[in-house]
Amino acid sequence: MSDDARRLKPVDVVIVGGGWAGSIMAKEMTEAGRSVVMLERGPDRSTASEGAYPASIDELEANFRYKLFQDLSKNTVTIRNNSQQTALPYRRMAAFLPGEGVGGAGLHWSGVHFRIPPDDLRMRSRVIEKYGARFIPEGMNLQDYGVTYEELEPFFDRAEKVFGTSGEPYMINGKVVGKGNVFSPSRSDHFPLPALKDVYTAHLFRKAAEEAGFHPYSLPAANASRQYVNPYGAQMGPCNFCGYCSGYACYMYSKASPNVNILPVLRQHPLFDLRAGCHVLKVELDADGRRATGVTYTDPDGKVVTQPAELVILTAFQFHNVRLMLLSGIGRPYDPVRNEGVVGRNFVYQNVTTSNVWLDRGIETNQYIGAGGGGVAFDDFNSENFDHGPLGFVGGSPVWVNQAGVRAIAAAHSGGPPGTPRWGSAWKAGMIDTYRHSLRIDAHGSNMAYRDVYLDLDPTWKDAYGQPLLRMTFDWKDNDIRMNRYVVDKIGDVAKAMGARRVNLTKREFGRPFDTRQYQTTHLGGGAVMGSDPGTSALNRYLQSWDVHNVFVIGANAFPQGTGYNPTGMVAALAYWAAHHIRTTYLAHPGPLAG
Amino acid sequence: MRGLAGIAACGTSLASRPARSHPPAPYVPRFFTPIEWAFLTAACDRLIPADENGPGACALDVPRFIDMQMDTPYAFGAQWYMQAPFVQGPDNLGYQLPHAPRDLYRRGIAGMNAHAATRHGRPFADLAPALQDDLLRGAENNRLVFGDIPSSVFFDQLLANVMEGAFSDPVHGGNTGLGGWTMLGFPGARADFMDWVDRYGAHYPLGSVSISGETA
Numbered sequence: 001m002s003d004d005a006r007r008l009k010p011v012d013v014v015i016v017g018g019g020w021a022g023s024i025m026a027k028e029m030t031e032a033g034r035s036v037v038m039l040e041r042g043p044d045r046s047t048a049s050e051g052a053y054p055a056s057i058d059e060l061e062a063n064f065r066y067k068l069f070q071d072l073s074k075n076t077v078t079i080r081n082n083s084q085q086t087a088l089p090y091r092r093m094a095a096f097l098p099g100e101g102v103g104g105a106g107l108h109w110s111g112v113h114f115r116i117p118p119d120d121l122r123m124r125s126r127v128i129e130k131y132g133a134r135f136i137p138e139g140m141n142l143q144d145y146g147v148t149y150e151e152l153e154p155f156f157d158r159a160e161k162v163f164g165t166s167g168e169p170y171m172i173n174g175k176v177v178g179k180g181n182v183f184s185p186s187r188s189d190h191f192p193l194p195a196l197k198d199v200y201t202a203h204l205f206r207k208a209a210e211e212a213g214f215h216p217y218s219l220p221a222a223n224a225s226r227q228y229v230n231p232y233g234a235q236m237g238p239c240n241f242c243g244y245c246s247g248y249a250c251y252m253y254s255k256a257s258p259n260v261n262i263l264p265v266l267r268q269h270p271l272f273d274l275r276a277g278c279h280v281l282k283v284e285l286d287a288d289g290r291r292a293t294g295v296t297y298t299d300p301d302g303k304v305v306t307q308p309a310e311l312v313i314l315t316a317f318q319f320h321n322v323r324l325m326l327l328s329g330i331g332r333p334y335d336p337v338r339n340e341g342v343v344g345r346n347f348v349y350q351n352v353t354t355s356n357v358w359l360d361r362g363i364e365t366n367q368y369i370g371a372g373g374g375g376v377a378f379d380d381f382n383s384e385n386f387d388h389g390p391l392g393f394v395g396g397s398p399v400w401v402n403q404a405g406v407r408a409i410a411a412a413h414s415g416g417p418p419g420t421p422r423w424g425s426a427w428k429a430g431m432i433d434t435y436r437h438s439l440r441i442d443a444h445g446s447n448m449a450y451r452d453v454y455l456d457l458d459p460t461w462k463d464a465y466g467q468p469l470l471r472m473t474f475d476w477k478d479n480d481i482r483m484n485r486y487v488v489d490k491i492g493d494v495a496k497a498m499g500a501r502r503v504n505l506t507k508r509e510f511g512r513p514f515d516t517r518q519y520q521t522t523h524l525g526g527g528a529v530m531g532s533d534p535g536t537s538a539l540n541r542y543l544q545s546w547d548v549h550n551v552f553v554i555g556a557n558a559f560p561q562g563t564g565y566n567p568t569g570m571v572a573a574l575a576y577w578a579a580h581h582i583r584t585t586y587l588a589h590p591g592p593l594a595g
Numbered sequence: 596m597r598g599l600a601g602i603a604a605c606g607t608s609l610a611s612r613p614a615r616s617h618p619p620a621p622y623v624p625r626f627f628t629p630i631e632w633a634f635l636t637a638a639c640d641r642l643i644p645a646d647e648n649g650p651g652a653c654a655l656d657v658p659r660f661i662d663m664q665m666d667t668p669y670a671f672g673a674q675w676y677m678q679a680p681f682v683q684g685p686d687n688l689g690y691q692l693p694h695a696p697r698d699l700y701r702r703g704i705a706g707m708n709a710h711a712a713t714r715h716g717r718p719f720a721d722l723a724p725a726l727q728d729d730l731l732r733g734a735e736n737n738r739l740v741f742g743d744i745p746s747s748v749f750f751d752q753l754l755a756n757v758m759e760g761a762f763s764d765p766v767h768g769g770n771t772g773l774g775g776w777t778m779l780g781f782p783g784a785r786a787d788f789m790d791w792v793d794r795y796g797a798h799y800p801l802g803s804v805s806i807s808g809e810t811a
């Protein structure tokens with residue numbers, strides 16, 4: 001394909017994907033004086049057009065016709081629960097919602113913006129230190145990231161300042177300064193903005209969690225609690241809790257997005273060239289497969305062209321990054337039978353379940369009010385914050401009320417309490433009661449990596465360009481189901497303290513397979529993980545391919561296993577971390593940064 | 596909001612719709628045939644019946660919404676991955692049929708009417724509400740067999756679109772008079788709660804508003 005492709009003028013850096021990771025890397029590389037081409041398969045997008053009020057406040061278009069999401073008709077994945085099954089195409093959007101277009105999913109995400117718990121970065125070592133190697137279940141590929149919290153801290157700080165994150169700190173430079181998360185590590189500085197106000201349900205949850213003996217804190221949110229100007233000079237307005245957050249471009253310019261926080265500045269830069277409507281087919285390698293020479297893509301006219309570059313940075317989102325590596329022959333594909341090879345290994349998801357609490361009919365929970373990243377959480381059962389010894393499982397789960405705004409069609413679909421019919425007068429009564437007087441509490445748990453849960457290329461189905469779809473082999477495992485069930489029981493304690501009229505605790509059930517039809521999260525991870533052992537990681541600790549040194553791969557694909565937190569704070573910090581090492585070391589001395 | 600008489604009439608036929616004080620031109624469906632339209636209006640009113648909690652699907656013009664949706668790329672399956680082969684598998688791996696929403700309606704309505712005819716000798720629209728409910732429940736639980744589509748697939752498609760029609764912005768043709776939002780207590784496109792976020796326990800005083808500025 002590349003032989004007859006048109007060759008364009010070489011550039012220093014080509015970046016594949018225009019989301020958070022791509023925009024951060026492009027900003028950093030232009031600051032380093034390099035010419036950058038950013039290729040985005042979807043359309044160009046901006047808050048001024050996609051976020052224009054009131055046309056943007058349209059639940060049907062945003063959440064049910066997936067206006068801003070990936071065009072599945074062109075490209076999707078296949079999914080199966082185990083390697084004995086035939087994986088089938090993910091034909092309609094449901095379980096997860098990949099983004100597309102300039103800004104990626106960052107244009108319309110929710111904004112919960114976390115740092116990763118330090119223990120999660122060295123999970124394997126930590127579990128062995130605390131409980132011994134035999135504590136790790138058979139078949140679980142538990143790993144360390146190969147980077148520490150102390151090393152990443154400046155980059156978490158950088159990302160929060162760029163995103164304009166609102167939050168309440170607990171500890172700064174070792175001193176307790178506020179009422180933030182008592183389990184969170186020390187910070188070098190405050191959040192750039194104070195925490196968002198609690199919506200009513202979060203306020204009730206905070207009181208009840210305290211009464212139940214837990215340690216509630218304000219979710220760190222990349223939804224600006226006040227007006228803000230970030231270090232690039234980009235401006236944000238104050239979030240008004242509009243309730244149209246997840247799935248929408250923010251008409252208030254309050255939700256951090258590449259489109260608001262980075263691209264307005266980047267677009268002006270003479271070294272930056274953004275090309276929308278350009279779908280990258282593969283990374284081109286030299287004859288011995290050790291160096292990338294550029295990428296081949298289809299341009300908006302459908303012509304196949306090759307863009308030569310010195311450095312290729314993949315930022316196409318977790319599973320698209322893995323697929324591009326497989327399609328290009330970068331790194332050894334994972335073989336689950338022999339547990340060898342690395343590309344596709346350690347594919348993970350988010351182990352989330354949502355429980356419901358009904359309050360007295362005199363209390364209106366106003367679920368339509370909310371900000372995507374706002375809410376109140378407690379971490380008493382997250383990470384290594386509790387003793388797993390007697391419990392016998394690895395991993396944990398924050399618990400929270402994260403009322404991002406529940407809109408009318410979604411409320412109609414959720415209906416009434418379990419046992420209520422899905423239609424007719426009984427549905428109507430149950431749904432109205434539920435909408436007006438209930439709240440939702442999530443257990444947003446980690447998902448561990450397993451030997452037989454992985455990504456590879458599908459043998460049957462192809463995308464619109466004739467390339468094989470990515471195949472996901474995924475199911476929930478006993479360890480993770482037990483973790484979820486343990487933590488969800490704690491929600492029962494909080495609901496009791498809230499004076500609940502009725503509670504529905506939603507737990508993962510043993511033997512019930514992963515269901516692609518139900519929305520969970522778009523927090524997919526792993527598949528091309530970072531680490532210090534080329535035998536178990538596709539990328540070194542700088543997110544550089546072990547095999548092809550001028551390819552860096554930035555995204556949640558780098559997570560060796562899932563965490564209880566949402567991924568983007570970590571993805572952004574890893575982008576700044578990798579960029580720092582590219583700028584300070586790699587550009588002067590191109591070659592492997594670790595070895 | 597339309598009166599109860601209007602709601603009842605909706606389930607029978609277009610021609611018998613009573614005139615309102617400012618009679619709008621009756622909606623003429625573009626996609627659905629008269630027989631299909633009769634099914635659709637009858638079924639919608641069973642799925643969301645008018646009752647003490649608020650208007651039914653017909654008063655909210657849900658059938659009109661669905662007919663208008665049939666002209667959008669969504670209804671042609673343009674947003675779904677529709678590449679062959681179509682292999683059936685366990686339910687939890689999701690939809691695997693070659694049919695777009697337009698086909699699902701054509702086949703599903705024919706299937707429902709065929710069942711109504713076999714069991715009761717009349718099309719669905721002409722049955723008593725209890726019999727209509729029985730057939731809908733049969734489809735919901737996949738107990739009816741319709742040629743090449745499982746009846747629950749058709750039912751789920753219909754129910755999803757009915758919910759969308761009753762609760763989406765009126766710009767799409769349903770939720771007439773913002774009746775769906777009002778019964779739910781959803782303020783619609785207000786989208787600004789700066790002053791209300793921490794008024795804990797106080798009743799939100801403003802009614803719903805739509806994208807076009809219509810209020811209720």
Ligand SMILES: Cc1cc2nc3c(=O)[nH]c(=O)nc-3n(C[C@H](O)[C@H](O)[C@H](O)COP(=O)(O)OP(=O)(O)OC[C@H]3O[C@@H](n4cnc5c(N)ncnc54)[C@H](O)[C@@H]3O)c2cc1C
Nearest residue numbers: 017019020021041100104105110111112280316566567568
């Ligand atoms: C509704 C929703 C809510 C979310 N809420 C949160 C939250 O509250 N907190 C949180 O931490 N995370 C959240 N996330 C996840 C968050 O959006 C992602 O972690 C984040 O956007 C990832 O950034 P990225 O740059 O890696 O990928 P993306 O933002 O997905 O960007 C990747 C880009 O690459 C493009 N691309 C892919 N393949 C190609 C190709 N072959 N050629 C060219 N371009 C290509 C895509 O079109 C896309 O624009 C949410 C996601 C969704 C969908």
Ligand code: SF4
Nearest residue numbers: 239242245250255371
């Ligand atoms: S809730 Fe806040 S951040 Fe989210 S879209 Fe609305 S105004 Fe923007």
